[in-house]
Amino acid sequence: MKFLHGFLPFLILAFDIFELVQAQDQSGFISLDCGLVPKDRTYVEKSTNITYRSDTDYIESGSPGNINEMYRAQFQQQTWSLRSFPEGQRNCYNFTLTVKRKYLIRATFIYGNYDGLNQLPTFDLHIGPNKWTSVSTLGVTNGSIHELIHVLTQDRLQVCLVKTGETTPFISSLELRPLSNNTYVTQSGSLIAFARVFFSPTPSFVRYDEDVHDRTWTPFLGNKTSVISTDASVDTSNFYNVPQPVAKTAAVPANATQPLTIDWTLDDITAQSYIYMHFAEIENLEANATREFNITFNGGRNWYSYFRPPKFSITTIFNPGAVSSPDGKFNFTFEMTGNSSLPPLINGLEIYKVLNIEQQETDQDEVSAMMDIKTTYELMNKRSSWQGDPCAPRLYRWEGLNCNYPVSEPPRIISLNLSGSNLTGTISFDISKLTQLTVLDLSNNDLSGEIPEFLSDMKLTLINLSGNLKLGRSVPEPLQRKIDNKSLILIRDGTGKNSKNVVAIAASVASVFALLLLLAIVFVIIKKKRKTNEASMPVSVTTGTVKSETRSSGSSIITKERKFTYSEVLKMTKNFERVLGKGGFGTVYYGNLDDTQVAVKMLSHSSAQGYKEFKAEVELLLRVHHRHLVGLVGYCDDGDNLALIYEYMANGDLRENMSGKHFNLKDSYLVKSISFHMLKHLNLGTGKLSVNVLSWETRMQIAVEAAQGLEYLHNGCRPPMVHRDVKPTNILLNERSQAKLADFGLSRSFPVDGESHVMTIVAGTPGYLDPEYYRTNWLSEKSDVYSFGVVLLELVTNQPVTDKTRERPHITEWVGSMLTNGDIRSIVDPKLMDDYDTNGVWKVVELALACVNPSSSRRPTMPHVVMELNECLAYEIERKQGSQETYTKDSVEFSPSSVSDFAPRAR
Ligand SMILES: *[C@@H]1O[C@H](CO)[C@@H](O)[C@H](O)[C@H]1NC(C)=O
Ligand SMILES: *[C@@H]1O[C@H](CO)[C@@H](O)[C@H](O)[C@H]1NC(C)=O
Ligand SMILES: *[C@@H]1O[C@H](CO)[C@@H](O)[C@H](O)[C@H]1NC(C)=O
Ligand SMILES: *[C@@H]1O[C@H](CO)[C@@H](O)[C@H](O)[C@H]1NC(C)=O
Numbered sequence: 001m002k003f004l005h006g007f008l009p010f011l012i013l014a015f016d017i018f019e020l021v022q023a024q025d026q027s028g029f030i031s032l033d034c035g036l037v038p039k040d041r042t043y044v045e046k047s048t049n050i051t052y053r054s055d056t057d058y059i060e061s062g063s064p065g066n067i068n069e070m071y072r073a074q075f076q077q078q079t080w081s082l083r084s085f086p087e088g089q090r091n092c093y094n095f096t097l098t099v100k101r102k103y104l105i106r107a108t109f110i111y112g113n114y115d116g117l118n119q120l121p122t123f124d125l126h127i128g129p130n131k132w133t134s135v136s137t138l139g140v141t142n143g144s145i146h147e148l149i150h151v152l153t154q155d156r157l158q159v160c161l162v163k164t165g166e167t168t169p170f171i172s173s174l175e176l177r178p179l180s181n182n183t184y185v186t187q188s189g190s191l192i193a194f195a196r197v198f199f200s201p202t203p204s205f206v207r208y209d210e211d212v213h214d215r216t217w218t219p220f221l222g223n224k225t226s227v228i229s230t231d232a233s234v235d236t237s238n239f240y241n242v243p244q245p246v247a248k249t250a251a252v253p254a255n256a257t258q259p260l261t262i263d264w265t266l267d268d269i270t271a272q273s274y275i276y277m278h279f280a281e282i283e284n285l286e287a288n289a290t291r292e293f294n295i296t297f298n299g300g301r302n303w304y305s306y307f308r309p310p311k312f313s314i315t316t317i318f319n320p321g322a323v324s325s326p327d328g329k330f331n332f333t334f335e336m337t338g339n340s341s342l343p344p345l346i347n348g349l350e351i352y353k354v355l356n357i358e359q360q361e362t363d364q365d366e367v368s369a370m371m372d373i374k375t376t377y378e379l380m381n382k383r384s385s386w387q388g389d390p391c392a393p394r395l396y397r398w399e400g401l402n403c404n405y406p407v408s409e410p411p412r413i414i415s416l417n418l419s420g421s422n423l424t425g426t427i428s429f430d431i432s433k434l435t436q437l438t439v440l441d442l443s444n445n446d447l448s449g450e451i452p453e454f455l456s457d458m459k460l461t462l463i464n465l466s467g468n469l470k471l472g473r474s475v476p477e478p479l480q481r482k483i484d485n486k487s488l489i490l491i492r493d494g495t496g497k498n499s500k501n502v503v504a505i506a507a508s509v510a511s512v513f514a515l516l517l518l519l520a521i522v523f524v525i526i527k528k529k530r531k532t533n534e535a536s537m538p539v540s541v542t543t544g545t546v547k548s549e550t551r552s553s554g555s556s557i558i559t560k561e562r563k564f565t566y567s568e569v570l571k572m573t574k575n576f577e578r579v580l581g582k583g584g585f586g587t588v589y590y591g592n593l594d595d596t597q598v599a600v601k602m603l604s605h606s607s608a609q610g611y612k613e614f615k616a617e618v619e620l621l622l623r624v625h626h627r628h629l630v631g632l633v634g635y636c637d638d639g640d641n642l643a644l645i646y647e648y649m650a651n652g653d654l655r656e657n658m659s660g661k662h663f664n665l666k667d668s669y670l671v672k673s674i675s676f677h678m679l680k681h682l683n684l685g686t687g688k689l690s691v692n693v694l695s696w697e698t699r700m701q702i703a704v705e706a707a708q709g710l711e712y713l714h715n716g717c718r719p720p721m722v723h724r725d726v727k728p729t730n731i732l733l734n735e736r737s738q739a740k741l742a743d744f745g746l747s748r749s750f751p752v753d754g755e756s757h758v759m760t761i762v763a764g765t766p767g768y769l770d771p772e773y774y775r776t777n778w779l780s781e782k783s784d785v786y787s788f789g790v791v792l793l794e795l796v797t798n799q800p801v802t803d804k805t806r807e808r809p810h811i812t813e814w815v816g817s818m819l820t821n822g823d824i825r826s827i828v829d830p831k832l833m834d835d836y837d838t839n840g841v842w843k844v845v846e847l848a849l850a851c852v853n854p855s856s857s858r859r860p861t862m863p864h865v866v867m868e869l870n871e872c873l874a875y876e877i878e879r880k881q882g883s884q885e886t887y888t889k890d891s892v893e894f895s896p897s898s899v900s901d902f903a904p905r906a907r
């Protein structure tokens with residue numbers, strides 16, 4: 001048996017030196033009857049005389065409801081109405097209080113079939129960014145009460161209801177009671193009340209105003225105990241202010257010669273516990289009588305020896321350091337000593353479980369700034385996720401925000417996307433308070449005024465102001481300097497006639513990389529429609545001072561120069577000497593054309609669909625050129641022989657690279673026999689053994705590049721294209737490990753306006769196929785986004801897309817279920833050997849899960865994906881460059897304090 005700390009309990013006697021008994025009023029109480037309407041209504045509850053009021057001032061969302069009338073009589077009035085949260089994943093109550101004060105927080109839930117569905121809800125309750133508990137309703141009238149003793153870390157407190165399944169969260173009442181700093185002191189963490197009992201044969205529970213702190217005390221009687229009581233008043237003036245009904249009764253063993261025993265079991269065997277026992281002698285003892293006992297727990301461990309409860313005065317014994325039990329079982333024995341003529345007794349018992357408050361809240365100034373931004377731009381009703389802490393927990397981060405999560409420091413906001421949020425007025429100065437911000441996207445709003453100078457004092461590297469037609473055109477001089485020395489990219493509306501087009505293009509190109517790319521390559525956009533024959537569309541991109549305008553026209557007529565005869569194909573492949581691989585439509589051979597290496601895909605004669613796919617791919621590839629799309633060198637359409645000739649991708653496909661099958665001997669050794677865990681140790685210091693795995697940085701690089709290829713198909717091509725078969729085997733790497741998308745055989749032009757999006761044949765690869773597209777036949781770019789999300793999950797986990805041996809066979813569900821424990825490491829490819837930025841991995845996983853959202857409308861667009869991935873890549877590069885401090889500790893080790901610190905102390 002192992003205890004983290006010395007556990008010798010303190011003992012706190014009643015005293016009358018300090019006047020600590022608080023006035024019997026409700027000062028400092030916040031008593032909310034949730035869902036009470038109208039909003040200014042208050043009332044005094046009959047059984048407690050507590051004044052309740054509506055919760056409207058503390059919450060922005062949810063809808064009021066009432067429990068079924070027939071159940072009312074059983075409950076106190078504050079549970080008659082309730083607030084439910086059908087909208088949004090996380091809904092939060094917000095209190096402005098005093099930092100570092102200790103509060104008892106009580107949330108009460110009585111379902112009472114308020115919605116007539118007779119469906120018992122389950123959901124989670126959070127305190128700030130930390131999970132407090134799960135709430136489950138066991139019956140229509142089985143209420144639950146959850147109490148937490150919590151010290152405020154900021155001057156605001158948020159209590160959030162989090163939807164975890166299908167059912168709708170709700171809350172009946174929420175109460176806050178200030179507590180003295182000197183009570184319920186823990187070494188760390190907050191305290192979840194597990195039990196607070198007194199010993200009385202009457203079934204009614206005790207709370208305010210008998211308990212000045214309004215703790216709830218439940219009567220409890222074991223079958224081996226009996227009760228003694230007194231009418232005399234008991235001094236309860238130690239810090240704990242036990243209520244009189246609790247102090248005036250006590251449990252004693254039913255058989256006076258037997259010890260008194262109390263035991264309980266905590267479900268969570270790892271739980272740390274604090275236990276408070278309250279004692280007072282409540283019998284008028286004869287002069288020669290003594291009540292003295294030893295308290296031991298879990299098989300004889302000493303808790304307190306030779307204890308004599310003072311007469312008619314409460315003493316509290318508690319452990320100053322947390323205790324735990326390896327099987328979650330606690331048993332306490334109270335046994336008379338040899339001096340004693342009377343059996344042991346106990347008046348009250350409180351049992352708490354430690355709730356570790358691990359997740360820090362976002363930097364307080366940044367929270368204030370975000371609140372002001374929310375108010376200034378009236379975003380309350382537009383952004384349902386903008387509740388609770390902006391960055392934490394990650395899972396419920398505010399939409400449009402990206403944060404950095406430094407170890408043991410508050411999270412900071414690093415990007416803010418308010419694109420298309422109908423913002424009006426000027427660019428708020430509050431933005432300047434987000435001092436770590438690097439990306440600011442205010443595009444497609446209705447902002448006016450001038451571009452403010454404060455933007456130049458920030459860490460911003462990308463500002464998107466496009467699509468704000470009323471915004472001033474002049475760029476402040478300091479900002480311009482940053483643009484000129486290329487430390488900042490500013491996207492805004494161009495000047496002149498074409499500004500409308502510029503908006504469209506600039507808005508779709510949200511990433512720095514994509515933007516540079518656009519400037520770097522010849523940007524050809526051909527607006528080709530079958531019905532109309534319009535001229536090409538002029539395009540210009542404005543980034544600060546850089547301006548480029550390219551104009552081009554063309555058609556998709558297959559040009560003669562790129563057409564090869566069959567005999568030329570035979571020559572370049574040396575009669576099909578070397579096979580590179582076999583695909584769905586035929587075999588791929590290695591070849592040489594002049595001095596260039598090529599890959600030649602011969603289409604098999606048998607494939608009926610082959611010719612159609614062939615034509616689709618030829619047409620597409622001759623029309624579309626992008627650094628991250630595999631280039632078509634030429635084709636062969638010679639009688640029965642159809643071939644596509646591509647640029648050669650020396651490093652194979654992503655699948656091979658992930659599995660470690662494809663590797664350069666000169667770079668690394670493939671070590672199979674040693675487990676990777678051991679390798680990590682071997683690796684330390686020697687720097688010689690290396691495993692052939694793609695590093696996290698390489699994976700991110702590949703992800704960014706593949707995403708850019710896809711983004712180009714979706715947004716750079718006219719008409720846009722949908723790839724329809726995004727998967728690791730279609731992401732190829734060249735000799736410099738640059739990634740390119742390949743295999744456009746299934747690609748489709750995205751239908752132009754007015755045409756149907758419905759595809760008669762659903763095509764794609766199982767596992768990567770968008771379930772919505774599969775169900776509805778409705779094709780959009782978002783189907784590629786889905787597939788890309790699956791690829792991202794593979795990059796992170798290196799797990800098969802479907803694996804029947806997993807409880808959740810499909811990778812999207814598997815990752816989702818694994819993440820419920822909050823431990824990202826449980827899913828990350830162990831081959832990475834912990835060499836990655838956890839924040840970055842989280843971001844990618846979040847992004848991937850957004851991409852695979854069952855509803856296509858909720859998936860991000862590829863420009864967004866590119867932007868996010870670029871950020872992750874930047875972090876990883878920064879981490880690799882910057883840090884020798886990779887050895888951060890996950891857990892703090894406690895050195896046991898000297899036992900004397902915990903020696904019992906009487907007060
Ligand atoms: C509530 O207050 C009224 C008036 O002050 C008093 O008569 C009544 O006894 C109180 N009830 C309780 C339960 O304290
Ligand atoms: C919480 O309420 C206070 C006012 O009581 C307000 O200033 C603050 O912005 C609110 N915070 C949140 C997160 O709603
Ligand atoms: C409790 O302690 C904090 C700081 O330690 C202080 O700000 C607060 O006022 C204290 N509260 C009481 C009731 O003493
Ligand atoms: C006392 O209660 C326990 C558990 O509730 C039960 O198993 C036991 O039979 C009871 N003993 C007596 C004497 O009633």
Ligand SMILES: *[C@@H]1O[C@H](CO)[C@@H](O)[C@H](O)[C@H]1NC(C)=O
Pocket residue numbers: 255256257258
């Ligand atoms: C009380 O316990 C003792 C053993 O410690 C036993 O001999 C005695 O019979 C018990 N009395 C009753 C009333 O059960």
Ligand SMILES: *[C@@H]1O[C@H](CO)[C@@H](O)[C@H](O)[C@H]1NC(C)=O
Pocket residue numbers: 286288289341
């Ligand atoms: C205590 O004294 C009373 C008489 O004053 C006597 O009846 C009783 O037996 C004594 N009890 C003990 C434990 O000595």
Ligand SMILES: *[C@@H]1O[C@H](CO)[C@@H](O)[C@H](O)[C@H]1NC(C)=O
Pocket residue numbers: 261263297298299329330331
């Ligand atoms: C009390 O706990 C100890 C250690 O966990 C165990 O050995 C003993 O059987 C328990 N006693 C009872 C009465 O449960």
Ligand SMILES: *[C@@H]1O[C@H](CO)[C@@H](O)[C@H](O)[C@H]1NC(C)=O
Pocket residue numbers: 294302305306335336337338
């Ligand atoms: C009470 O505790 C003391 C000190 O731990 C021990 O010496 C003594 O034997 C105990 N008495 C009983 C009756 O268990």
